[in-house]
Amino acid sequence: xxxxxxxxxxxxxxxxxxxxxxxxxxxxxxxxxxxxxxxxxxxxxxxxxxxxxxxxxxxxxxxxxxxxxxxxxxxxxxxxxxxxxxxxxxxxxxxxxxxxxxxxxxxxxxxxxxxxxxxxxxxxxxxxxxxxxxxxxxxxxxxxxxxxxxxxxxxxxxxxxxxxxxxxxxxxxxxxxxxxxxxxxxxxxxxxxxxxxxxxxxxxxxxxxxxxxxxxxxxxxxxxxxxxxxxxxxxxxxxxxxxxxxxxxxxxxxxxxxxxxxxxxxxxxxxxxxxxxxxxxxxxxxxxxxxxxxxxxxxxxxxxxxxxxxxxxxxxxxxxxxxxxxxxxxxxxxxxxxxxxxxxxxxxxxxxxxxxxxxxxxxxxxxxxxxxxxxxxxxxxxxxxxxxxxxxxxxxxx
Numbered sequence: 001x002x003x004x005x006x007x008x009x010x011x012x013x014x015x016x017x018x019x020x021x022x023x024x025x026x027x028x029x030x031x032x033x034x035x036x037x038x039x040x041x042x043x044x045x046x047x048x049x050x051x052x053x054x055x056x057x058x059x060x061x062x063x064x065x066x067x068x069x070x071x072x073x074x075x076x077x078x079x080x081x082x083x084x085x086x087x088x089x090x091x092x093x094x095x096x097x098x099x100x101x102x103x104x105x106x107x108x109x110x111x112x113x114x115x116x117x118x119x120x121x122x123x124x125x126x127x128x129x130x131x132x133x134x135x136x137x138x139x140x141x142x143x144x145x146x147x148x149x150x151x152x153x154x155x156x157x158x159x160x161x162x163x164x165x166x167x168x169x170x171x172x173x174x175x176x177x178x179x180x181x182x183x184x185x186x187x188x189x190x191x192x193x194x195x196x197x198x199x200x201x202x203x204x205x206x207x208x209x210x211x212x213x214x215x216x217x218x219x220x221x222x223x224x225x226x227x228x229x230x231x232x233x234x235x236x237x238x239x240x241x242x243x244x245x246x247x248x249x250x251x252x253x254x255x256x257x258x259x260x261x262x263x264x265x266x267x268x269x270x271x272x273x274x275x276x277x278x279x280x281x282x283x284x285x286x287x288x289x290x291x292x293x294x295x296x297x298x299x300x301x302x303x304x305x306x307x308x309x310x311x312x313x314x315x316x317x318x319x320x321x322x323x324x325x326x327x328x329x330x331x332x333x334x335x336x337x338x339x340x341x342x343x344x345x346x347x348x349x350x351x352x353x354x355x356x357x358x359x360x361x362x363x364x365x366x367x368x369x370x371x372x373x374x375x376x377x378x379x380x381x382x383x384x385x386x387x388x389x390x391x392x393x394x395x396x397x398x
Contacts, residue, residue: 003299008277009381012221020386022376023352025168025329028199028221029379037269038223038262045261062264066225067251069271072286074194074213074229075204080236082228082251083259083267087195087216088117090228093254094191094212095121097239098159103131106159109188111136112360113145113174114164118193118214119360122162136163138361143170143321147178158188165208166197169359169375170321171304171329173197180209189235195219195226199274199379200297200327202290205231222270223263228254277380296380303378303387304328310391316398320365320373328378331362337397339372346374349393351386 009015011031021029041062047053049060067078074081084090108122112135123133134153138145145163154161161183166173176192183190192210194203199220205213212235216226230236233250241253248255274289275281281291308330311317316335334342339355346353356372367373376390 003278003295003380005299005381005383007279009383011273012381015381018350020351020389021379022382022386022390023354024199024219024377024379025196025357025375026354027218027224029381030221031270031273033273034222034266034269038266041262041265045265047261048258059261059264062261062268063259066259066264066267069268069285070215070227070229072284072289073198073203073271073274074215074227075206075286076213076229076231077233079250080230080233082230082236082254083264084226084228084255085257086117086224087193087214087226088121089256090226090254091117091191091214092121093242093256094228094239095125097242097254098125098189099240100125100129102159103129106157107132107134107155109134109136109150109153109158109161111138111145111163112364113138113143113167113172114162114193114360115168115195116358118162118164118191122160132157134158138364140365142323143167143172143361143365144323145172145174147175150179150182154182154186154188156186158183158186160189160191162191162193164196165192165194165203166200166327166329167321167361168196168329169331169357169362169373170323171196171326171377172321172323173325173327176208176210183211184209196329197327200293200300202293205229211235217267217270220270220274223266225259225263225267300328300378300380300382303382303384304330306384307376307378307387307390310387311394314391314394314398317394318370320362320367328382329375330377331357331359331367331373331375333367333370333373334394334397335370337371339370339374342374342394342397345397346390346393349389351390351393 047055067081071078191212193214195216213229278292281288320331343355
């Protein structure tokens with residue numbers, strides 16, 4: 001069945017505000033089903049799990065449900081899903097859980113293509129004990145992260161390799177499986193930030209070769225909660241326990257605080273929402289997720305191509321990067337007009353866009369020389385007429 005964008009738009013009451021939302025990097029719009037689940041959860045899931053009474057047992061079920069939902073999303077197991085309030089907190093936790101003696105003789109490989117949450121924790125963890133940081137560079141023409149350089153960057157002393165599955169500013173996809181081949185040879189931990197890619201492509205930790213997948217529910221319309229999904233649950237056994245409760249086992253060993261039951265319910269509802277984007281998809285949730293995201297990806301690939309080609313037709317607009325494999329996120333600059341001015345003009349015309357997002361990749365590609373970059377993206381609710389309105393508005397800046 002062809003992707004039904006009109007049906008999908010009906011799932012998002014916030015589209016009634018009259019704005020064109022091209023800012024999914026700041027958080028995808030929240031569908032009605034997720035908002036309802038969170039609202040109900042705040043009324044019903046008020047106790048912490050662990051008790052032998054109904055309220056506590058309901059919260060425990062919500063916690064288990066969130067782990068199972070995210071395991072379906074990432075093709076891992078519920079016992080390997082660590083939950084937390086944000087990817088920043090979880091990646092700091094993961095870095096702290098690795099034995100610091102690892103860095104005395106070891107090194108970590110990070111990339112200019114990644115977001116700060118998957119860079120800073122590793123750089124600081126290594127820096128505390130005098131370890132080494134190695135940087136993977138981007139191709140300044142396309143914005144892609146060439147994988148051939150990892151053959152030289154990764155050696156027998158490499159403990160962790162951190163990469164993005166997709167750029168949050170240019171949308172370029174990374175060939176993670178090729179990097180995984182090298183990390184397996186030396187036994188390094190491959191940490192892949194899949195937050196930006198999760199709303200657009202089916203995720204499979206084993207297929208990618210990732211040891212840890214990082215996802216954030218707000219990227220696909222869920223509450224602000226994140227998860228580390230381990231491909232092998234036994235990897236958790238090699239990490240230090242950071243929970244304040246010494247009795248914890250499994251993924252709870254890396255969860256520093258307790259979870260809000262309402263947000264757990266929202267996570268489950270958000271994954272169910274993704275699985276339901278194709279109403280004709282059948283089978284268990286994992287199968288429905290793959291079918292639905294394949295449909296979303298195909299639709300947004302066409303719409304994303306329309307977006308980039310129409311932007312390219314504007315002589316005063318320069319799209320930054322241009323890899324062949326990308327998700328529908330784009331950064332661009334307007335000749336002679338600063339990014340802040342551009343987003344103000346867009347806002348005056350009812351369009352939400354972002355300016356000057358923190359990005360080492362954009363900085364390396366000279367975005368500051370253009371007066372900053374404007375970043376936009378598409379969601380499953382985006383429509384062709386919204387792209388047309390964006391292009392018309394940008395055309396008025398000529």
